[in-house]
Amino acid sequence: MPVNCAIENALLNILKNKSRNILLGVITFVIITAEVAGMSIYNASGTIVKEFKARFGSEVALTPLKKSAEGITAEQAIAFSESECLLSTDINSSLTCRSDTLKAIGQTEGRSPNIIQGRENYGGDLSNAAMRLRGGQFDKILAEGKLPAILTDVKFWNRSLLARAARPAFRAGNNDPIPSFKVGQYKNECIVSSEFAKLNQLAVGDHISVQAGLFESGTLVETSISLTIVGIYVSAPSAAYPASYQNPNNEIIADFNTVASIQKEGQTGVAVNATYCLKSPELLALFEEEIRSKGLSPDFSVTTDEAGYRRLVGPIENLNSVSLAFLLMLFALGVAVMALVSMLAIRERKYEIGVLRAMGMKKGQVALGLWVETAAVTTVCFALGMLAGGLLSQPISDTLLAASGSIPVSVSISPLTALEIFAVAIVLASIAGFVSVSQITKYEPMKILMERN
Amino acid sequence: MTCLELKSVSYRYGGARDLVLDGISASFEMGKVYAITGESGSGKSTLLSLMSGLDICGSGDILYMGKSLRDIDRDAYRAKSAGVVFQSFNLLLNSTALYNVTLSMGISGIPLDSNGKKMAAQALLEKVGVNSATASRKVLKLSGGEQQRVGIARALSHNPDVVIADEPTGNLDAETESAILKIFADVAHGDGKCVILVTHSESVTAMADEVFSLCDGKLAYGEAKREDEFGL
Ligand SMILES: Nc1ncnc2c1ncn2[C@@H]1O[C@H](COP(=O)(O)OP(=O)(O)OP(=O)(O)O)[C@@H](O)[C@H]1O
Ligand SMILES: [Mg+2]
Numbered sequence: 001m002p003v004n005c006a007i008e009n010a011l012l013n014i015l016k017n018k019s020r021n022i023l024l025g026v027i028t029f030v031i032i033t034a035e036v037a038g039m040s041i042y043n044a045s046g047t048i049v050k051e052f053k054a055r056f057g058s059e060v061a062l063t064p065l066k067k068s069a070e071g072i073t074a075e076q077a078i079a080f081s082e083s084e085c086l087l088s089t090d091i092n093s094s095l096t097c098r099s100d101t102l103k104a105i106g107q108t109e110g111r112s113p114n115i116i117q118g119r120e121n122y123g124g125d126l127s128n129a130a131m132r133l134r135g136g137q138f139d140k141i142l143a144e145g146k147l148p149a150i151l152t153d154v155k156f157w158n159r160s161l162l163a164r165a166a167r168p169a170f171r172a173g174n175n176d177p178i179p180s181f182k183v184g185q186y187k188n189e190c191i192v193s194s195e196f197a198k199l200n201q202l203a204v205g206d207h208i209s210v211q212a213g214l215f216e217s218g219t220l221v222e223t224s225i226s227l228t229i230v231g232i233y234v235s236a237p238s239a240a241y242p243a244s245y246q247n248p249n250n251e252i253i254a255d256f257n258t259v260a261s262i263q264k265e266g267q268t269g270v271a272v273n274a275t276y277c278l279k280s281p282e283l284l285a286l287f288e289e290e291i292r293s294k295g296l297s298p299d300f301s302v303t304t305d306e307a308g309y310r311r312l313v314g315p316i317e318n319l320n321s322v323s324l325a326f327l328l329m330l331f332a333l334g335v336a337v338m339a340l341v342s343m344l345a346i347r348e349r350k351y352e353i354g355v356l357r358a359m360g361m362k363k364g365q366v367a368l369g370l371w372v373e374t375a376a377v378t379t380v381c382f383a384l385g386m387l388a389g390g391l392l393s394q395p396i397s398d399t400l401l402a403a404s405g406s407i408p409v410s411v412s413i414s415p416l417t418a419l420e421i422f423a424v425a426i427v428l429a430s431i432a433g434f435v436s437v438s439q440i441t442k443y444e445p446m447k448i449l450m451e452r453n
Numbered sequence: 454m455t456c457l458e459l460k461s462v463s464y465r466y467g468g469a470r471d472l473v474l475d476g477i478s479a480s481f482e483m484g485k486v487y488a489i490t491g492e493s494g495s496g497k498s499t500l501l502s503l504m505s506g507l508d509i510c511g512s513g514d515i516l517y518m519g520k521s522l523r524d525i526d527r528d529a530y531r532a533k534s535a536g537v538v539f540q541s542f543n544l545l546l547n548s549t550a551l552y553n554v555t556l557s558m559g560i561s562g563i564p565l566d567s568n569g570k571k572m573a574a575q576a577l578l579e580k581v582g583v584n585s586a587t588a589s590r591k592v593l594k595l596s597g598g599e600q601q602r603v604g605i606a607r608a609l610s611h612n613p614d615v616v617i618a619d620e621p622t623g624n625l626d627a628e629t630e631s632a633i634l635k636i637f638a639d640v641a642h643g644d645g646k647c648v649i650l651v652t653h654s655e656s657v658t659a660m661a662d663e664v665f666s667l668c669d670g671k672l673a674y675g676e677a678k679r680e681d682e683f684g685l
Contacts, residue, residue, distance in 0.1 A: 004559075005556065005559030005560060008559070009556060009559075012548075012552075016547045016548065017547070351546075352545060352547075354543070355543050355544065355545055356545075356560075357528075358505075358507060358531065358537065358539070358543055359531065359532065359556070359557050359560050359607075360528050360529065360530070360531035360532025360533070360560050360561065361528070361532070361560050362528045363528075444507070444508060445507050449507075449539075449541075449543055
């Protein structure tokens, strides 16, 4: 069949026109290699930008403008956290305390002998407190069975152990799962560090009692709180701290409400720490409007660390747009080079085309033959280019990210990327083919042969 | 049966002032050998290229089996019906002699598998005096006479109705020439095809059934007076 013989002829031609096809192949190879590297960097950085935005959001700082500014109440902190603008919220309440029956880690008799002795030792100076009662959204920890972002100082905690502590069976102290969780169920329950438990010979199920120091019109009021230990997490060994209540291993972790509700009307002493992360920095104005209407005092400023966010996301966003520009430029260059190469190739092969046409091969078949020849070379070089590009993309990306001062990012070619690049290759080959066809159509065989003679 | 018929065919090259061919009429029958003579530059090759459907005449018409070459698929006409030997051969230089012939068979759609084509092509090449060793060399590395014979084998390869050859024996020695002429005679008289040869050679005009001469754009019946006859 004539069509078959056009294709067969094309394939034989690949070897007959070695130098030309090698040139074409090298060009394709270089373009595809660069395209793969660029495309995988573009995709990777795009993913990372999205991930970073989702993961880090933009942290909002609520900063008191006056020393006398009253703290944010637990109710406010929770009300604020319900905003649609937020990606995540991290609320905890904390309170320094002491105990007549428990010892704190790092508590040196000589240095602060009075720490756990009398109320006068508070003296309005919190550094005399022995430990800290920390209220996270404990019910959430337990219900979700994982460590959510709602607790601060997570770096000091053994995440996996805390997660295990949160498992119902662990909490029950046996293998019977507890069927359901309710908010507020954990009232007066707590978990402690293994170091603290060892020091005080505590076990799950034990009851402990601590005294919290609160203030009422400038006077210290001590409140006694009884807690039941429902979990012990394995802690990293304690470092040295100036005051024992600063040691995270001395933190008794209870439910947020358990800690927040210790403070009665008219009292101060429970610190509510809230960190809000916006879905994106642009939502700041909206969020501020919302929390002001929910009662945030004008004594607080609402700001984001946009510079920090940009520092984190910016370099990758830059890399993303640079790689896109690079891709587009490369694509344009590829198109131009392919068009030029095929134009030159046609001119160079005018005689051959004339002979084939004189022998009765149709224009379409001649064009098909040229396209097959180009496509075959392109395909082989596509495969090689993919390989080389895949190998190159990681070091290139590393270099770019290092130059922009960002964290290293793992770059790889997904099947989708491969498909995209294949589409690019096909477009390039087709442009070459299109140029061939339009050139061939210009010449009648007679003219082609005459010009050569 | 009339194979090709020229009806007041005129042709002018693009940009040229004068007509190369000026109202030529003639008819070429199946089963005959025709010779066309004429001075260099008289337009013989131009006439052949029109008859082989490589170009279209400016005015007038060329009919193949009663149909105008303007209207029929000229690619198919060249591929199947006409076999052309070019003055400058027009072979694929980077391919072997054998491939030039088998490719022509392939384009014509001859019902042979690739082995069959090779065998037939080889036989044909042997017939015009190209042995298998020569046939497997690239055309680029063949002598002028060898290339000419490859061109002839290619023109005959698809068993065309009309063989159009531009000085097919110009590069051949007398012995080879007569062998080739015998083949052309067989094609016309044996197979009943139409053979049209452009020539300066007396042995060609001698074996032709009809002779035309081309002069001043006109085609005249009979042999033109040769230049050397005037000299003395
Ligand atoms: N492509 C072209 N463009 C313009 N004029 C051409 C072209 N090809 C040929 N000619 C002119 O047309 C005339 C006829 O040329 P042609 O090649 O048909 O002559 P010919 O009879 O075959 O000559 P020869 O015996 O030398 O082969 C010549 O004057 C030639 O210069
Ligand atoms: Mg000529």
